[in-house]
Amino acid sequence: MSDFLTHPDLRFHENGQTSFQGDLLKLFRLLDASFLRIASQFNANEHRFPIFIPAKELQKVHYLSSFPHLATFPVTLDSDAKNLETFSNSEPLSSGGEVKLTKIAPIKDLLTPAACYHFYVHHQGSTLTGPLYLTTRARCFRREAYYAPLERQWSFHMREIVCVGTSDEVQAFLETCRKRVEEFIAGLGLKIEWLIATDPFFNPSKNPKFLMQKLQPNKTEMVFDGKLAIGSVNFHRNYFGEAFAIQKSGQEAYSGCVAFGVERWMAAIIRQFGPGKRTWPGALAKEIL
Ligand code: AMP
Ligand code: ZN
Secondary structure: OOOHHHOOOEEEEOOOEEEEOHHHHHHHHHHHHHHHHHHHOOOOEEEOOOOEEEHHHHHHHOHHHHOOOOOOOOOOEOOOHHHHHHHHHOOOEOOOOOEOOOOEOOOOEEEOOOOOHHHHHHOOOOEEOOOEEEEEEEEEEOOOOOOEOOOEOOEEEEEEEEEEEOHHHHHHHHHHHHHHHHHHHHHHOOOEEEEEEOOOOOOHHHOHHHHHHHHOOOEEEEEEOOOEEEEEEEEEEOHHHHHOOOEEOOEEOEEEEEEEEHHHHHHHHHHHHOOOHHHOOHHHHHHHO
16 A cells, blocks of 8 residues: 555645545545544634735745745736736647746735644734634645655645643643644554654755754654654744734743644555555544544
């Protein structure tokens, strides 16, 4: 079962995305229901956000400078009538399938690169009276050097559970949430190791934020089979609180998140337990019954 391309319920597209149906869609829903059950133990408030996020918001945390290689932008043609006419009258596609763009309109947005950014934008400028527990599932976009079905996609689903509060509140949340995730993983019997990691910075050796993460690790990944990170636990300290002016108890708020890459969890389940629901762990099936 190493080649997902042959799974009858999966179609992998050349542009680094997959469609799925049947048992695989069921697996997607079972997994997300399990993550939501963990979120509900914190009474996390669920949000649904748009696909775009303003570049000027992300740049408050230097996203474009730190991760330019991952960014995906929504592009439109400049709406000038002449420009549109030129575009439509010439052959708009090359023989290799590339769109021959004429003048493009200014780009002010990115396609969401990680789910939790939306929360810091949403709460910016606010003063919190108690800790926030939040959850959302977003379709996320990351340009990668190559793509593989479920395991490395241009667009994929990320479920996050987030806490914004004091340092103690956030650290207690991350500890408890990690325990809940460990219990879930143990119930499944999934082979996971927890490993310290760093974010994939552009030009890491020159990026002070990368060096900082090396010195003071703040990311732990759930790694399947020694190589596939299916999720992460992240302590941001007051980095987002400062960038988005979120106050808690007279100081910039702290934050942390637990992120699940839903397609990668699907890949791990299929690799370990097989392609069909009959051999998946019972602990999964009971989630939505
Ligand atoms: P991160 O914010 O980098 O910790 O990402 C959270 C989770 O998203 C990772 O642990 C992966 O499970 C998942 N993920 C990240 N990039 C991709 C990708 N290109 N394709 C599929 N899943 C991904
Ligand atoms: Zn996050």
